[in-house]
Structures are given as structure tokens and as C-alpha cells.
Amino acid sequence: MAFEVPPLPYAADALEPHIDAQTMTIHHDKHHQAYVDKLNAALEGTEHVDTPIEEIIANLDAIPEDKRGPVRNNGGGHLNHSLFWEWMSPDGGGEPTGALRSAIDDTFGGFDVFKEHMTQVVATAQGSAWAILSYEPAGKRLFLQQLYTHQDNHLIGAVPLLCIDAWEHAYYLQYENRKTEFFDAFWNVVDWSDVARRYEAARTTGVATS
Numbered sequence: 001m002a003f004e005v006p007p008l009p010y011a012a013d014a015l016e017p018h019i020d021a022q023t024m025t026i027h028h029d030k031h032h033q034a035y036v037d038k039l040n041a042a043l044e045g046t047e048h049v050d051t052p053i054e055e056i057i058a059n060l061d062a063i064p065e066d067k068r069g070p071v072r073n074n075g076g077g078h079l080n081h082s083l084f085w086e087w088m089s090p091d092g093g094g095e096p097t098g099a100l101r102s103a104i105d106d107t108f109g110g111f112d113v114f115k116e117h118m119t120q121v122v123a124t125a126q127g128s129a130w131a132i133l134s135y136e137p138a139g140k141r142l143f144l145q146q147l148y149t150h151q152d153n154h155l156i157g158a159v160p161l162l163c164i165d166a167w168e169h170a171y172y173l174q175y176e177n178r179k180t181e182f183f184d185a186f187w188n189v190v191d192w193s194d195v196a197r198r199y200e201a202a203r204t205t206g207v208a209t210s
């Protein structure tokens with residue numbers, strides 16, 4: 001079965017005014033679709049067409065060498081975007097609570113400091129990149145990093161809890177060259193309940209949940 005773009009869990013205009021409908025529609029219907037189409041084309045005829053995308057990305061060495069580059073880029077794009085839609089909500093924003101909040105406070109010295117750090121991580125990315133908050137099961141800790149393109153620089157075994165898309169296609173129609181305004185707006189739509197659910201699953205089992 002071929003990979004498919006999951007439907008947005010809310011209407012395309014639901015995140016306005018923070019992210020407008022045109023940006024969401026083109027990002028989801030065109031850019032994400034293109035990653036899925038290219039991923040399916042690269043995997044066609046291989047034994048990996050039914051493998052979950054998380055497993056494919058975690059085991060890229062299993063992909064035939066001539067397919068590995070396209071699968072790495074487009075599979076990473078498909079996985080990140082599938083998560084990205086779920087990390088946002090029209091009911092989002094505010095601050096995390098509970099165990100996740102305690103971990104953020106302990107690791108970063110407070111929620112405002114964490115937000116500033118993650119915004120800096122994404123704002124200082126050169127070219128196409130993501131900022132990612134992950135849980136690292138071996139050290140039982142949260143950490144931030146830049147993800148180049150869609151998955152380069154990702155620490156093996158780290159579980160993504162929250163990503164910010166810093167590719168130009170994520171904001172340029174609405175915010176043009178003012179990308180830091182987009183990053184500021186993003187905090188108003190973060191679904192902390194989803195982030196907390198992933199944190200609970202990761203620290204309980206050490207692996208990602210879908």
C-alpha cells in the first residue's frame with residue numbers, strides 16, 4: 001500500500017490568524033503531497049512499500065543504495081510533516097503542565113527560557129531546516145537541536161516531541177522575509193496536550209508513539 005498524506009486534523013483556516021489558510025493548504029496539499037509522491041516512486045518495486053515510515057527512516061541502510069537519497073529526504077519530509085500537523089491546534093497555545101512542564105523547567109530553567117532557546121534554534125538555522133525538541137531515552141533528558149533538511153543531524157534513538165518547520169514554504173506566503181514573526185506565531189498554536197502525550201509514551205517505553 002502506498003503512503004498517503006494524512007488529512008489535516010482541523011480546517012485549513014482553523015489556525016488563523018497565526019498561520020493562514022493559503023499557507024496551510026499549499027504546505028499540506030502541495031508540499032507534503034510531493035514528498036509522499038516521491039517517496040512512493042522511490043520505494044516502488046522494493047520490499048519496503050509496507051514498512052512504517054518510522055522504521056524506514058531509522059533503518060536507511062536497509063534501503064537499496066540507489067534509492068536511499070530520495071527515501072531519506074522524502075521519507076523524512078513525510079514523517080516530519082505528518083507529526084507537524086498534529087502538533088498544532090486551533091485550541092493550542094498557552095503553556096505545558098504536569099510532568100512535561102517539570103522536565104522543561106528542570107532542563108531549561110523555565111518555560112520562557114525554553115521558548116527563547118527553541119526559537120533561537122530555529123531562527124539561526126541556515127537554509128532548510130527544523131528545530132526539534134526531543135527526548136533521549138538513554139540519558140532520560142530533553143534536548144533541542146537543528147535538523148538539517150528533514151532528518152540529517154538527528155540523534156539515533158531520540159524521540160521527537162515537538163518540531164518547528166523552518167523551511168521557507170512554511171511561512172513565506174504570509175510572513176515573507178519576517179520568519180521570526182512566524183516562529184513567534186507558532187507558539188500560539190502548539191498543542192501541548194499532544195506533546196505531553198508523546199513525552200509520557202517516550203519516557204515510559206523509550207520509543208515514539210504515533
Ligand code: MN
Pocket residue numbers: 027031081165167169170
Ligand atoms: Mn514543510
